[in-house]
Amino acid sequence: MTGIYIHIPFCVRRCLYCDFFSTTQLNRAAEYTEAVVREIRLRYDETGEPIRTIYIGGGTPSTMDCSYIERILQTIGVEGKDEITMEINPGDATKQYLYELRKIGIQRLSIGIQSFQDELLVKIGRRHNAQQAITAVRLAQEAGFDNISIDLMYALPTQTMHMWQFDIDTAVSLGVQHISSYGLMYEDGTAITQMRNRKQIEPVDEETENIMYDYLCERLGQAGFVHYEVSNFAKPGFEAVHNSNYWNHSPYIGIGAGAHSLVGNVRSWNPENLDEYIHGIMAHDLQRESESLTKYDLYNERVMLGLRTNKGVSETLLNQFRSNTDTILDFINRGMLCRTDNQRIIATQKGLHLLNQIIEKLMIDA
Ligand code: SF4
Structure with missing residues (x-):
């Protein structure tokens, strides 16, 4: 089974913990879309198998106008797909935008909530607030999405066990089908790592982090979620198809700046640079790196x-x-x-x- 991943690198601003490839040049969405469309046409058949899943991730795909997402989906084709997911930021989740996403073929949403506490959202540099997070889930449900995943983070600076329990309880009460949850990582070069190094913030100790993780597993188990991957929990039948294929080592084609692909035993990746990517694709001269896996x-x-x-x-x-x-x-x-x-x-x-x-x-x- 082949999946296709589309990387949309645009973000309104950088979250303090982020080390993904992203850019704040939102005004380049139109030319980026054209490059993505061209790359899809060039590489669609790369695995020799039909594409069964589409995942539009980022960055923040929801910073893009729906017409761009539609153009990308139409180039791939939405018919007969097992799963079509798009990541959205709660701050972008208006009623109209969500209805449009449904209409163009998005079947599953992954909403980057991270926390239901304003205080913590500010500490990690997210641009939405807790009320927007709850509203985003409600509006998505009203728009007809019946396969919604949310992201939650734990081990955040100053987060207490009580705060974490509140976040999990809120997530459960919203009736979502899938929860991905990650402990905060202090990656090299990120703003939050610098803050830790300057002792401006105090990381949660390892023991507390483990207790938070155990509570997550236990509470979501009680609420009927299957713990099917170390950081992922799903109501039965709602396990992420696209991501499960990564974990099964199935082939995938990564489209867009910085996107990785696995075809046969060859892993390849596009440059993590917007100009290099767009110019390379448009000039039919994209320099992709690759390695053969032994x-x-x-x-x-x-x-x-x-x-x-x-x-x-x-x-x-x-x-x-x-x-x-x-x-x-x-x-x-x-x-x-x-x-x-x-x-x-x-x-x-x-x-x-x-x-x-x-x-x-x-x-x-x-
Ligand atoms: S929205 Fe996501 S990709 Fe963008 S800066 Fe924040 S964590 Fe990184």
Whole structure:
């Protein structure tokens, strides 16, 4: 199954924690759309399989007029798709915009809420407020969207357990079908990392972060969400199809500045530069970088992605490398991994806290 990812790099302003490729040159949406349309036409057939899912992410795709999104969707074709998702910022979610998105074929929304507390939203530099977040979900439901995902963040500076419980309860009460939740990461070069380094903010300690994560898993489980990926929770039948394909290591075509693709064993990526991307596409001279994944790279990626999901990784795959057999047994004995009835290895709740370390131990050096 092939998915297509469209990167829309425009943001009204930079959130303090963000290290994604984005730009505030919103006035370039028209020329960017033309470049994207051209790249889709050039690369649509790259995997030799029909496109089944479309994901429009960013940046902030909802900074773009609906007519641009429509032009992109029409170029790909919306008929017969399993899932068409678009990320939106709550601040852009007017009634009219949401109705237009429905009309042009968007089936699923991913709303970047992050928190239902104004105080925390200001601290991380988001441009919307809590009321806009709630209104965005309500308006999307009124517009007919019955597959809505929201993003929530935890381990935010000054966030208490009580605040986090309030955010999760609010999310559950809104009746959304999917929740993605991530702890705040202090990435190199971001404004929030500089603030931490200058001691202007105090990061949440690791123990509290783990307690927040456990509460998230427990509370959403009680509310009927399936914890199907380390950071993702869905009502049964609402697991993200496009993203699940990434985790299954299925092929995808990434369109737009900075977008990554995986076709066969080749990973490639477009330049993270708006001018370079637009001029390259228009001049039929886009310089895309690529790397061929070795059998070790493929194995490592399958282990890394598989262990993040509730399907885990097959023992047959893990046992391809003898050196891993004892390591797996050790993790099982320490209650971090467990074996399912169908011979798959999955991470336990305890193991999810230390997933990166577990994965690192199971990686094979080429
Ligand atoms: S809206 Fe998203 S992509 Fe844009 S700056 Fe904020 S986190 Fe980054």
